[in-house]
Amino acid sequence: MAQPHLLASRLTLAFKAGGEAELLTGISTDIWDINGPHLNDFSYKTGPVLMAEARTCEHGIPVAVAQSAHCDFACEESRETTDAGVYRRIRFSAKAGEPYTVTLFAAVYTGIDDPEPGKLASVLCEKALTDGFSYCLFAHKKAWDEIWKHSAVELTGCEEAAQALNASLYHLHSIAPRHARALSIPARGLSGQTYKGAVFWDSEIFLFPVFVHTEPDLAKALLRYRIETLPGALKKASEYGFRGAFYPWESQEGGTEGCSDYNVTDVFTHRPVRTYFRDKQIHISGDIAYALWRYYEITGDRSLLRDGGAEVIMQCARFYLSRAHRRVDRDKVELLDVVGPDEYHERVNNNAFTNQMAAHCMSLALKLAEVFEDDPGVIEELVKKLDYEEDLKLIKEIAPKLHPAITQGAVVEQFDGYFQLEDCTLDTVRSRVLDEREYWGTNNGVAAHTRIIKQADVIAMMALFPELFSDETVERNWRFYEPRTEHGSSLSACMYALTACRINRPDLAWEYFMRTASIDFAGGGKHWAGDIYIGGTHPAANGGAWMIAVLGFAGLSVKNGEISLNPRLPKQIKSLRFPVTLKGKRVTVTVTEDGWNVKPDS
Amino acid sequence: MAQPHLLASRLTLAFKAGGEAELLTGISTDIWDINGPHLNDFSYKTGPVLMAEARTCEHGIPVAVAQSAHCDFACEESRETTDAGVYRRIRFSAKAGEPYTVTLFAAVYTGIDDPEPGKLASVLCEKALTDGFSYCLFAHKKAWDEIWKHSAVELTGCEEAAQALNASLYHLHSIAPRHARALSIPARGLSGQTYKGAVFWDSEIFLFPVFVHTEPDLAKALLRYRIETLPGALKKASEYGFRGAFYPWESQEGGTEGCSDYNVTDVFTHRPVRTYFRDKQIHISGDIAYALWRYYEITGDRSLLRDGGAEVIMQCARFYLSRAHRRVDRDKVELLDVVGPDEYHERVNNNAFTNQMAAHCMSLALKLAEVFEDDPGVIEELVKKLDYEEDLKLIKEIAPKLHPAITQGAVVEQFDGYFQLEDCTLDTVRSRVLDEREYWGTNNGVAAHTRIIKQADVIAMMALFPELFSDETVERNWRFYEPRTEHGSSLSACMYALTACRINRPDLAWEYFMRTASIDFAGGGKHWAGDIYIGGTHPAANGGAWMIAVLGFAGLSVKNGEISLNPRLPKQIKSLRFPVTLKGKRVTVTVTEDGWNVKPDS
Numbered sequence A, B: 001m002a003q004p005h006l007l008a009s010r011l012t013l014a015f016k017a018g019g020e021a022e023l024l025t026g027i028s029t030d031i032w033d034i035n036g037p038h039l040n041d042f043s044y045k046t047g048p049v050l051m052a053e054a055r056t057c058e059h060g061i062p063v064a065v066a067q068s069a070h071c072d073f074a075c076e077e078s079r080e081t082t083d084a085g086v087y088r089r090i091r092f093s094a095k096a097g098e099p100y101t102v103t104l105f106a107a108v109y110t111g112i113d114d115p116e117p118g119k120l121a122s123v124l125c126e127k128a129l130t131d132g133f134s135y136c137l138f139a140h141k142k143a144w145d146e147i148w149k150h151s152a153v154e155l156t157g158c159e160e161a162a163q164a165l166n167a168s169l170y171h172l173h174s175i176a177p178r179h180a181r182a183l184s185i186p187a188r189g190l191s192g193q194t195y196k197g198a199v200f201w202d203s204e205i206f207l208f209p210v211f212v213h214t215e216p217d218l219a220k221a222l223l224r225y226r227i228e229t230l231p232g233a234l235k236k237a238s239e240y241g242f243r244g245a246f247y248p249w250e251s252q253e254g255g256t257e258g259c260s261d262y263n264v265t266d267v268f269t270h271r272p273v274r275t276y277f278r279d280k281q282i283h284i285s286g287d288i289a290y291a292l293w294r295y296y297e298i299t300g301d302r303s304l305l306r307d308g309g310a311e312v313i314m315q316c317a318r319f320y321l322s323r324a325h326r327r328v329d330r331d332k333v334e335l336l337d338v339v340g341p342d343e344y345h346e347r348v349n350n351n352a353f354t355n356q357m358a359a360h361c362m363s364l365a366l367k368l369a370e371v372f373e374d375d376p377g378v379i380e381e382l383v384k385k386l387d388y389e390e391d392l393k394l395i396k397e398i399a400p401k402l403h404p405a406i407t408q409g410a411v412v413e414q415f416d417g418y419f420q421l422e423d424c425t426l427d428t429v430r431s432r433v434l435d436e437r438e439y440w441g442t443n444n445g446v447a448a449h450t451r452i453i454k455q456a457d458v459i460a461m462m463a464l465f466p467e468l469f470s471d472e473t474v475e476r477n478w479r480f481y482e483p484r485t486e487h488g489s490s491l492s493a494c495m496y497a498l499t500a501c502r503i504n505r506p507d508l509a510w511e512y513f514m515r516t517a518s519i520d521f522a523g524g525g526k527h528w529a530g531d532i533y534i535g536g537t538h539p540a541a542n543g544g545a546w547m548i549a550v551l552g553f554a555g556l557s558v559k560n561g562e563i564s565l566n567p568r569l570p571k572q573i574k575s576l577r578f579p580v581t582l583k584g585k586r587v588t589v590t591v592t593e594d595g596w597n598v599k600p601d602s
Helices: A117-131 A133-151 A159-175 A202-214 A216-228 A230-239 A283-299 A303-323 A352-371 A377-385 A389-402 A426-431 A458-464 A471-484 A492-502 A506-517 A539-553 B117-131 B133-151 B159-175 B202-214 B216-228 B230-239 B283-299 B303-323 B352-371 B377-385 B389-402 B426-431 B458-464 B471-484 B492-502 B506-517 B539-553
Strands: A006-014 A019-028 A039-045 A050-056 A062-071 A076-082 A085-094 A099-110 A154-156 A262-265 A272-274 A325-327 A556-559 A562-565 A575-582 A585-592 A595-600 B006-013 B019-028 B039-045 B050-056 B062-071 B076-082 B085-094 B100-110 B154-156 B262-265 B272-274 B325-327 B556-559 B562-565 B575-582 B585-592 B595-600
Touching: A006 A117, A006 A133, A019 A050, A019 A062, A019 A099, A039 A085, A050 A085, A050 A117, A062 A085, A062 A117, A085 A099, A099 A117, A117 A133, A133 A159, A133 A202, A133 A575, A154 A159, A159 A202, A159 A506, A159 A539, A202 A216, A202 A283, A202 A539, A202 A575, A216 A230, A216 A283, A216 A303, A230 A303, A283 A303, A283 A352, A283 A556, A303 A352, A303 A377, A303 A389, A352 A377, A352 A389, A352 A458, A458 A471, A458 A492, A471 A492, A492 A506, A492 A539, A506 A539, A539 A556, A539 A575, A556 A575, A562 A585, A562 A595, B006 B117, B006 B133, B019 B050, B019 B062, B019 B100, B039 B085, B050 B085, B050 B117, B062 B085, B062 B117, B085 B100, B100 B117, B117 B133, B133 B159, B133 B202, B133 B575, B154 B159, B159 B202, B159 B506, B159 B539, B202 B216, B202 B283, B202 B539, B202 B575, B216 B230, B216 B283, B216 B303, B230 B303, B283 B303, B283 B352, B283 B556, B303 B352, B303 B377, B303 B389, B352 B377, B352 B389, B352 B458, B458 B471, B458 B492, B471 B492, B492 B506, B492 B539, B506 B539, B539 B556, B539 B575, B556 B575, B562 B585, B562 B595
Parallel strands: none
Antiparallel strands: A006 A099, A019 A085, A039 A050, A050 A062, A062 A099, A076 A085, A154 A575, A262 A272, A325 B325, A556 A562, A575 A585, A585 A595, B006 B100, B019 B085, B039 B050, B050 B062, B062 B100, B076 B085, B154 B575, B262 B272, B556 B562, B575 B585, B585 B595
8 A cells, every 4th residue: 555556465385295396476468358458569578577568459558567576495486478478487395384485576557657667667576575575564554554544434333334334445445546646436446347447426426425524635636537537528518419518427548438328238139238328327517516516615625626626517517508408388497318327217308316416516607606706816717718608697597497396295206207107116127027137227128117216316316415305305205215226236325324314214224334335345236237247346335335324324514624413323333433634634523322522633 | 882881792602412501601709809809798689680789898889790691592591699609500402513692791880870880780781681782782883983983093004013003092992981071091991900990190191192182072081080189189298298289199089099108029028118109209290280281282172271170280380389499508499309200210309300390380380371361360269269379479480490401412310310320231230130020129129220210201201391302402312311211111112202203213213113002912011010910901002102103103293273293104104094183073184105184074
């Protein structure tokens, strides 16, 4: 953790009988790549440090992997290069029962780090040899100690929950881009190639909260990634005939869209299935604006807005403006033909979540001027630069009309016509499944024409905009939607748990918490979508576990650096203790069955 | 044909050897019904006239079938009733070589004809016995002679074509609702239960033309059916949240919608497939308005407009007004999420055909006042009755904006984004078919994401609105769309043939003509859509055959009772001679390679 480019491992061997032993170690480049090969132009170097170098196929970025080794025993080493790797062969005479310890260091650099990544990798491997394994381990532990200091959650009352929660945080911190100024986290972290290393709304809605409360610079890095990839979002909007910023559903390097029009394979015909995540899941732009605003609200720091964030919000609002329609014969504004968080129902009209996200995004574009009231030039210049005068006027008119119709105490319809769909149970839908790998969505999936949904949708809206809904409304909607939700996404449980805490039912939240927190601890989760493997770790669920514990059970909320708490501890939890970083200072929050307190760290 | 309720048949038997013979004849009620039983409450009567009576399940309408018989030889007759029928058993001693003639009469009446259909059926069977078979045959032939006088097309040069064309007209006239004031023709005529006896746009676009030119009262009956079922169309629009008249895609008794949301069965999963014909194929209302206007244009008779036609046009225009959207940030009017004639591409935006039909319908609503310029009260009263003042203003503004963008000489894009679809050949799409019965459309059919279309769409628009497109434009579009069309509907060939004639390429039209004209003569056509049988006769193709011959090859056009001709005879045809009925008078048109003439019938 102290040196993210370095991998150190130590291996101690013992033999039952003596004899000549041989150990083969090195760098294999015979690797499986999702969607075809990622690297070409391989070259190898031997020497005390082994080296494999290659270039990425698309952008020609150099990638270098180096390896050094140390044996604490007498041996002979020869080196060899094959078609797909470079290796060292270590030969030694082994005695029965004796320990033989081998220390291996590997370093990885790419052309994004430096124009000559091979040199850096080689130097790092040599340096590690000199420093030695113990020093590396010491530095690593020290770095982790620092991370745990500002992030560990001490949960008493349930050992299993405590372990699962901190395992979630372990996964999360292992992949947090601390080395980069502007970078986000892929949907499966670094655990595999699933989802192609792309960045989803997971980053803003499920990962951003833990970081903004514990390590705001990391939260900033995630958002800076969106600010820096604004050109990709502008391009995508324009390709679809719209103005403003339409962020990619699966954001790749530089903000290009990595999502295909065909994300699922039909298990019956083995044909690719047209899905509409890429072109119709338009809430993504609003999700990003939402997080940018939350960063400002929680930290009180407006630098991110000034340094590109405001422009992102304005371009996202402009996108919704150009994506919205008005009925010709009445003053009704609509967002037509969208996909909400519940991806089992594609191409729907006026998805409540999406309309709310879009209306909120528009209202943020209007609020920016207030944020910079004392420095009006910031927004005035932007309005001029973006030729935004007319848009502001239109946003003022449109935003209030776009909010979903909310009657407090009533169930919010997920989208136009949802209530007319078949009202059957989850078991009924399951009983119609012919192949366990078949996809439930798209035009003819088993869920598509029923009220069964994949994941929180209306409930996600209520979790993200709690102030808009009365307790009674949240409760009625929870009771309506919960039994109709498959929780077919790792993003679902967190939203149901947060809203359960909101209505003072932490008992209902507990099961979701355990499911989310243990997703990569106990295994489980969904590994297939059609014929496509989607396994790996679940950073969004890891972030969600923290959200449920801290924002749900402890009831933490922060506004402009000020903490408030509204604990809803389930009976399984005796106490929660966790650090929060506010305006550069760390405080420790303790919540017990008897009350709570906040203490600044010494 | 003289008595549509009567069926007469004569059977002459001869035996190789003498002996006792037995003949069983009667009425079987053991019949196959599509979608479950249609009749219940069966009862039977025996006597000289056999009788089976029942009621329709849904509306309880009584249905009666009677049978009488006459034998020209000595015999013994006994009668019996079973669980599912009533029979007479005729016994006689037969001598070898002698002829034995049996004459059977059957009569059918329903509660729509009379409250006591059994009585009428019985009386008719008795009367037929008295009149005798020869008299019935004479009357039948006389009626057919009268029909042929005003409808037969004499085609010389190709005997096969002449036969096929008149076979088409035979099928058409056999099912024409001459007995009714307001009734239309189902998509499979009376040939079977496929399409549930429902009335489609076929009636207005493919059947109406032959009748309006040869037997205008029949054309009137077809349109009166739409006028009388306006309440059903108003109800359907309102059910979908729109104003005005949204006619059923499959119109049933009283104008209720017979089309299901699931019209196709997936051959791989045997699940019903959600199709969007019912809710999104909105051109149907415009098609009806189009025919109402053509009736007035061709006949000069405005009585139909006065007697409800104008109201239908206004309500259809109002429907499009309420179905149209405007982009919030620019003055673009759109018809979103529709299905055009090419049903392989569902849920598309701004289908050129649909937009043109809707814009045309709106422009007709504006033109109505001109038609009744000398009698302004007609429309003024309607405007008042329908509270239409504001709509008229809006229509004036919207109609011009809804027309598809047409650049003469360029290919019209079938809908937004069509040009971005995979451009592969029909053979490529065919090669992807895994099951010969699989449906090519819906979200994941083999054609859905390619440029391969089911049937004429842009070309249908050019056939129906010839004045909007230059010859060059029609030719370019023909050459573009023709190789991309599967002609998976019997409605396609006619449109391609008419436009081929338009661009003076009757050679290209010939193949379509033969295919259309011989569809029920030679067999062929598509018999399955998914797991569903769709065979039977093809009235729309029958009407299309006449259209190609008369409107295409002979180039007939009529405006306010005045004929003009622009013949485009293919080399296979030497001459065409056909009657046209104009303002109650019949003329005979003759077209030969050397010219044409029009002669009033003596």
